[in-house]
Amino acid sequence: MGMRNHELVPLQLIAVIASLKHGGCHKVLRELVRYKLVAYDATARRKSSNNEGYRLTNLGYDYLALKALSSRDAIYSVGNQIGVGKESDVYIVANENDEQMILKLHRLGRTCFRQLKNKREYLNHRQAS
Structure with missing residues (x-):
């Protein structure tokens, strides 16, 4: 799920994975975009469908790695x-x-x-x- 299967992760899927309500998900994502941990992208990748969603930035991946290492006291x-x-x-x-x-x-x-x-x-x- 998430970035492994999707180029852009839709808001509905983020809300399900994070167990957040729709309004709370917007607030959290707005903060993450502000700190450049995720990026919002609304581009037409294919002619038949408009893809819009969020993707992790390199800074976001770095933060996840550092959080994991820090939680293990490494x-x-x-x-x-x-x-x-x-x-x-x-x-x-x-x-x-x-x-x-x-x-x-x-x-x-x-x-x-x-x-x-x-x-x-x-x-x-x-x-x-």
């Missing part, structure tokens, strides 16, 4: 960015004991759009790029 603080590669960003992080570690955040399909097609379920069966 990291406590994030330091400076020490490198940017063609497929990832590298940061210095520390745990609660001030032990420094390296955090590598991968960017899905940053440069290779052919591989992006293979990694996203909703693009798997396309004949043309």
Whole structure:
């Protein structure tokens, strides 16, 4: 469900997944858009249907990863960015004991759009790029 199966996730599906009422979902999404964790997109992808919905931004994916690592007590603080590669960003992080570690955040399909097609379920069966 969500971004794995949809290029743009419709508001109704977000409300169901998040167990929010329709009005509450608008309020939460407005805040997420404000902080650029998700982006609203209302474009016509195909001639037959207008797709509108929300998609996670790279910042949103980063936040989810950091939240997961933080909830497992794997990291406590994030330091400076020490490198940017063609497929990832590298940061210095520390745990609660001030032990420094390296955090590598991968960017899905940053440069290779052919591989992006293979990694996203909703693009798997396309004949043309």
